[in-house]
Amino acid sequence: MTAVIRDERAFEEFYDLHAPAVARFAWTLSPTAEGAQDILQETFLTAWNRRASIRLVAGSALPWLLTTCRNHARNHARRERRWNQLLELREESIAADASNGAAAADLRWALEAIAGLPEGERRVCELCLLQGLTYAEAAEVLGLTGAAVGKRLQRARTRLREEAGE
DSSP states (O other), rough: OOHHHHHHHHHHHHHHHHHEEEEEEEEHSSSSSSHHHHHHHHHHHHHHHHHTTTOTTTTBBBHHHHHHHHHHHHHHHHHHHHHHHHHHHHHHHHHHGGOHHHHHHHHHHHHHHHHTOOHHHHHHHIIIIOOOOHHHHHHHHHHHHHHHHHHHHHHHHHHHHHTTTT
């Protein structure tokens, strides 16, 4: 327990030391304040999860943090593109299926059902099913293992099937 507390305090100091530089870098990589904040949080979540294996360069973790920040920014941009493409496809699909009300209703039902899932399962569905991320990519974003992502997705699919009455 004491080691965990020391770890947390050390990480707080680590965060306080490096967060301003990483935040400035994230701002240069993201078109929005919210995106920069997400990238900053994802960077330090990765740092926390990998704190035992961070590679120092000339005694500093900043190069590792900036590289990790850049990678998260790229992933964030890719997710945004995929999400926007999905929304466009959804709108096109709903418009194209106006004559086929059942398909449009099914699509709306599926999106609403996913939105109603518990947070962990909903995030996994959004990342894997809607945005097309692999289990490994989703695990990286969520700070989980690939197996945990797979299990959450399995539970989500089971809930969705039950809700659909299958």
